[in-house]
Amino acid sequence: MPRKSPPLPPRSFGILGFAYTREYPIPVHTPNQESLTDEAEEELEKTAGNYLQKIGGKDRDPLQQKGDNGSVCTVMRGFSAPTYTPAPFRNLVYDPTVRAPICFTPQAVREVLPYYELRTQLAMQGKNPDEIAEGVQAAYAKGELPKRTGVSFAYMWSADQNLASGVGHWHPHVMVFAPYYDNSALGGNTFGSPLPQVTDDAGTPFTVVVIPVDDNLAVKADLK
Secondary structure: OOOOOOOOOOOOOOOOOOOOOOOOOOOOOOOOOOOOOHHHHHHHHHHOEEEEEOOOOOOOOEEEEOOOOOOEEEEEOHHHOOOOOOHHHHHHHHOOOOEEEEEEOHHHHHHOHHHHHHHHHHHHOOOOHHHHHHHHHHHHHOOOOOOOOOOEEEEEOEOOOEOOOOOOOOOOEEEEEOOOOOHHHHOOOOOOOOOOEEEEOOOOOOOEEEEEOOHHHOEOOOOO
């Protein structure tokens, strides 16, 4: 599989095509699995639903590799920014440098991934962070997005991820989608510290808790 992609042209940023049940016309340019070793890539091909978007000007056809364990791995972009808080990070939707390889577990695929799909749709329609928040809130209230029935998980282990301009790869970490959690429930740990903390949308259905892990566990890309 390709390991490198051309530099991103201006404004060509987005999420890797989520095509496991839907097809959205999102003309994005993305790095295909640039954060996986050969062994990890082979394992994902066997088990996870790993969707790659072809590199190219107008080529939007996704290469779909459906696994058998219900997980989905992809590379998220700035469109996955927080919907409500922290306020400065909402503008990551405009940051073309964001590359965030992530693997969603089956429950997160069902309950969380459609939320990121919707954010992507709204952003590609040219909506600003306030308008995206309004669209997401309305869709959740109408039942057009799955209800978050409990805690679910995703893993971000890449040593090559870039979570935001000036942030870089930070630490490998577990993403915990924990509806309505507040940072006080985790001990009030400082944002950005190497301790469990709420990073996105505290006190809402879309709350994200991040648990950093040992930096030695980060997976470095084996580019060829």
